[in-house]
Amino acid sequence: MDNRCLTIKVPGKLMIAGEYAVLEPGYPAVVIAVNRYITIRINHSKKNILSFATSESSEVSWIIDENNRVAGLEGEDYAFIREAIETSYEFLKEKGLSMLPFEIHIRSELMDQVTGKKYGLGSSAAIVVGVIRSILLLHNQDIQKEPLQLFKLACLAHLKSQGNGSGADIAACVFGGWLLYSRYDVAWLTRQLNQKAYSRQEEGILKLITMPWPSLRIERILPPSNVRLFIGWTKYSAQTAPMIERIEIFQKQEPIRYGEFLARSKNAVNDFIRSCKLKDGAGILHSIHENRKALQYLSDMTKVPVETKEMKTLCDIADWYGRGKSSGAGGGDCGIAFLLGEDKLDTLKYEWEQAGIMPLHLLVAESLDEWYNDKN
Numbered sequence: 001m002d003n004r005c006l007t008i009k010v011p012g013k014l015m016i017a018g019e020y021a022v023l024e025p026g027y028p029a030v031v032i033a034v035n036r037y038i039t040i041r042i043n044h045s046k047k048n049i050l051s052f053a054t055s056e057s058s059e060v061s062w063i064i065d066e067n068n069r070v071a072g073l074e075g076e077d078y079a080f081i082r083e084a085i086e087t088s089y090e091f092l093k094e095k096g097l098s099m100l101p102f103e104i105h106i107r108s109e110l111m112d113q114v115t116g117k118k119y120g121l122g123s124s125a126a127i128v129v130g131v132i133r134s135i136l137l138l139h140n141q142d143i144q145k146e147p148l149q150l151f152k153l154a155c156l157a158h159l160k161s162q163g164n165g166s167g168a169d170i171a172a173c174v175f176g177g178w179l180l181y182s183r184y185d186v187a188w189l190t191r192q193l194n195q196k197a198y199s200r201q202e203e204g205i206l207k208l209i210t211m212p213w214p215s216l217r218i219e220r221i222l223p224p225s226n227v228r229l230f231i232g233w234t235k236y237s238a239q240t241a242p243m244i245e246r247i248e249i250f251q252k253q254e255p256i257r258y259g260e261f262l263a264r265s266k267n268a269v270n271d272f273i274r275s276c277k278l279k280d281g282a283g284i285l286h287s288i289h290e291n292r293k294a295l296q297y298l299s300d301m302t303k304v305p306v307e308t309k310e311m312k313t314l315c316d317i318a319d320w321y322g323r324g325k326s327s328g329a330g331g332g333d334c335g336i337a338f339l340l341g342e343d344k345l346d347t348l349k350y351e352w353e354q355a356g357i358m359p360l361h362l363l364v365a366e367s368l369d370e371w372y373n374d375k376n
Contacts, residue, residue, distance in 0.1 A: 005043040006137055010130040011365035012036045012110045012121030013172035015328045017272050017291045021265035022166040025185045025215035028269040031168040033176040033365040036109040038126040042134040045103040053107035080124045083157040084131035094206045117237045120333025122169035129154045129173040147174050152209040164244050171218050177366045182217035224279040228339045232357040234310040236332035243304050243329045250302040257301050264294035281340045285323040288338050292325035306330030317351045
């Protein structure tokens with residue numbers, strides 16, 4: 001056993017356009033990586049230990065049991081980490097490698113350091129990506145050289161632990177920058193997982209992450225240089241899963257109205273992409289406003305509070321100087337403003353602060369930070 005201690009940083013994410021619609025295969029969304037990070041430190045140890053920088057609880061130890069499952073990390077709080085470890089274990093096993101005991105320490109910048117409330121920057125996705133990548137790195141498997149495979153491994157772990165989610169946040173954590181994203185066919189992937197479970201294939205996960213996933217689309221994009229993105233936080237955290245569940249019920253009960261939302265969202269995102277290609281800043285602002293109206297339509301139909309009172313204030317103020325909308329599932333968390341040029345940024349920031357909105361000085365993270373050795 002060597003004494004390496006590896007540290008990696010994984011960026012958070014922010015949804016720009018296409019929320020909710022992106023849950024449907026083939027419907028586009030725009031997502032970015034932001035320069036707030038999950039930092040993971042990992043080293044070989046005599047036993048498996050997990051700890052968090054902000055947790056008041058003591059270290060937690062765990063084992064891989066005879067069923068190749070993690071024992072000792074029970075409960076919802078550990079669900080994503082548990083699946084990330086088990087996915088890593090399966091990958092290494094199919095590679096003919098044994099998972100050696102390790103100590104892993106996780107620190108997050110994706111929450112308010114005073115209140116502990118999450119900003120809505122995709123902490124679960126960043127943790128899953130970071131845990132898988134750090135474990136594989138420790139076992140000399142630098143999967144970041146194959147980012148699409150890292151993305152797929154993280155999607156598998158995330159899907160098993162949560163059961164829903166688009167994967168857009170995972171794409172941002174893995175690839176960084178500005179991305180056009182369309183979800184893979186989750187029904188197809190679920191069938192593949194079931195077939196693997198029943199057939200007990202020896203190379204199930206390796207085969208799955210190297211084959212094409214239907215409908216999956218990940219492309220880099222770049223907005224015009226005169227467009228400025230500014231981010232505000234409502235100071236309220238949102239629970240995404242219950243909101244998604246209510247949307248799914250509406251989808252089944254009102255397919256025609258849901259289809260209208262999907263069409264409006266797709267048109268807005270396609271206009272955003274077209275404006276990027278044409279370097280049309282005014283077109284970007286128009287598409288953001290159209291996407292906001294599509295989300296308001298969905299909210300009116302489902303009674304899901306995409307725009308809380310605070311979020312509406314954030315967006316309305318942004319509309320005085322450019323265009324604003326909620327980000328992600330809504331119901332709290334962050335909102336975004338797009339402006340042409342920088343001359344109105346200070347005024348927007350002041351107006352937000354006066355309204356109780358906290359400006360977050362976030363930048364786009366272009367790629368995953370390099371991992372490094374603390375010691376050799």
